[in-house]
Structure formats: structure tokens, C-alpha cells
Amino acid sequence: MDGGRPTAPIAAVSVEAFTVPTDAPESDGTLEWDATTMVLVRIDAAGRRGIGYSYADTATATLIRDKLARLLMGRDAWSINARWIDMTRAIRNLGRPGICSMAISAVDTALWDLKGKLLGVPLGDLLGAARDSIVAYGSGGFTSYTLERLREQLGGWARDGLTAVKMKVGRDAVADIQRVGAAREAIGPDVRLFVDANGAYTREQALRQAQRFAANDVRWFEEPVSSDDLAGLRLLRDTRPGGMAIAAGEYGYDLFYFRRMMEAGAVDAIQADATRCGGVTGFMDAATLADAFGLPLSSHCAPALHVALCCAARRAVHLEYFHDHVRIEALFFDGVPQPRGGQLYPDRTRPGLGLEPREKDMERYRQ
Secondary structure (H helix, E strand, C coil), X not given: CECCECCCEEEEEEEEEEEEEEEXXXXXXXXXXXXXXXXXXXXXXXXXXXXXXXXXXXXXXXXXXXXHHHHHCCCECCCHHHHHHHHHHHCCCCCCCCHHHHHHHHHHHHHXXXXXHHHCCEHHXXXXXXXXXXXXXXXXXXXXXXXXXXXXXXXXXXXXXXXXXXXXXXXXXXXXXXXXXXXXXXXXXXXXXXXXXXXXXXXXXXXXXXXXXXXXXXXXXXXXXXXXXXHHHHHHHHHCCCXXXXXXXCCCXXXXXXXXXXXXXXXXXXXXXXXXXXXXXXXXXXXXXXXXXXXXXXXXXXXXXXXXXXXXXCCEEEEEEEHHHHHHHHHHEECCCXXXXXXXXXXXXXCECCCEECHHHHHCCEC
């Protein structure tokens, strides 16, 4: 107790990294990869343990171990905002975007999970649920896929009841037209089709592609140009075909990034990623900013982490059910939610995030 107020001094902080190979070679418009690394944080206080994670690199784990963990030891786990301030101040000379923000994100999420477990309350209820479930859209359709594999994946999600799917474009502008057509054939006319160029197109290419994609009723054009090109995004937003939303935001590491994008009128919908933008605290701050600007919000990747956050964020419209992270979360955790009727529901019978690591299954992927 502290002056009559209950406290929960942090007794232990640990961090590990795990690298999982993809089930096939993967690429998007600008990058190729064959593995994904998860950085997992565990924080103990008052006899409970919280977990948080980011999809990052082993350097993120090193930063947590060497820089952030000592800021937490013995401090009150209830005071999450104070811990967040401590961490953001400590990395001032290292740079806020990138590794530092991903490290803070994993720690912050672990603190929120711990708080939920200390109270015996699921995270969505702790934040204040706005809805019971959130639309999940299947995300994959990598540029490395054959047309057959593309049809199989996206069509499979449609048959499973998902009402929207997203595919990667940007590697070959001409081939993308055929690929988008194949995707539409596979999912039928009633499932919404999204595309993500990961900033691969020039402005001129993106303008042409938007018109061509409209022929197959593409509803969401993500990062048609670099997310740093706010003027280019605004150009696309001003000239896009009717019914097609321009979206970006997954590389937002702080509120200043999101505010600049919104003030520029660059997007129809904003994306945020709690594994990058400062954890639960940062995501909910971004959600408040989206509320202030009247923009729809969508989460980027990490569906098992975001389901509770999207159910609490007032302007959330859907969640990215990303192929790689779905595989990893199902492999690593008990309590991972599965889509039902195109929706993802948090498990409100389990406290915190509702996830428990499966230690034996994770061991073979440890770095």
C-alpha cells in the first residue's frame, strides 16, 4: 500500500525473441521475406504475469533488456502512464520511430495485460467496450503467390465467411491487373476486395491502377504511394474512384505521425498498429485522434492483440487477419480467437489479453 492506495511493485521483467519461418516465400510490392520474428515480454507483479509482444527484430529485445527493463523494476505496475513516460524519455537520444517504439509497445501491452489479470478483467472491458466483435478481413495474397495459390487463399477466406479480403500489389503493375481480376473471380461479387501496394507505385502509376482496380470493385487501396508522401496520398484521395478508400498509417510510431497524416487530409481511413505505435496506450491515443478527425480506424496485423482494442475503439471498422501472424499466434498462444461469421470476438471469460504462451511449442523457435 502507498498512502492507502494499493500498489503492485514490478518484481521481474523478461524478454525473448522467436523467429518462425513462413509457410512459403512471401513478398509484397517492396519487400521479400521468409521468416517473422516475435519479441515477447513478460512482467511479474503481485503474483500475476502480463505478456506483451511486437513483431520486430532481435534488436528490439536487446533494447528492452538493456534499456527499458531497469526502468520498471520495483516500480508500480498500476501506473502504466508513468511507466510509458519513463520509457519514452529514456529513448530520447535513440530516436522514437522504429525499434524504440516497438520495444515500448511490447512492454506497454504487457503492463495492460498484467493490469487486467490483477483485476480479473478482460482487456476490452477494462478499456470500455464499444462493441462485442469486430469485422476481420483476411490479409495475404502475396505477390510471390501463383494465381492458383492466390485464388485458393482468398477464395478460402470467402468460403469461411469472411466478408472482406486483402491482397498485395505493386511488384508488377501490369500483372497486378490480372491478379486482382483473379482474386475477384475467386471471392465472388459480395466479398469486399482490398489491395495494398506498400508504397510501391509512383503517383502516376497509382492513379492509373486505381481506375483499373475499380473495374473489379476494389474498395480499399492501401499505401498506393509511400506513406511519407502525404501530398501523393492526398492526390489519390481527391481523384480516387467512388467507393474506394485510400488508407495508410501502419508505420505510425507516435501521435505526431498520425496527426500530420490526418491534418493533410491524406487518407479516408487511418491504420494503427499497437505493436509499433506505443502498445495499448499508443493505440487508444491514435483511436482518440481518429475520433477527433472523424476518420474510420483499422488495426494493422497482430489480430489476437488487436481484437480487444478494436472492440473498445469507437471508430474502429475492421481488423487485419494477417496470414503470417494468424499462424504464429495460433502456434504460440492458447486463447487465440477464431473468426465467426466474418467477425472476431474477444474471449471475455479470460482476463487481460486472454492469451497464455505455450512454452513447449515456442521453444524450437527461440533465438
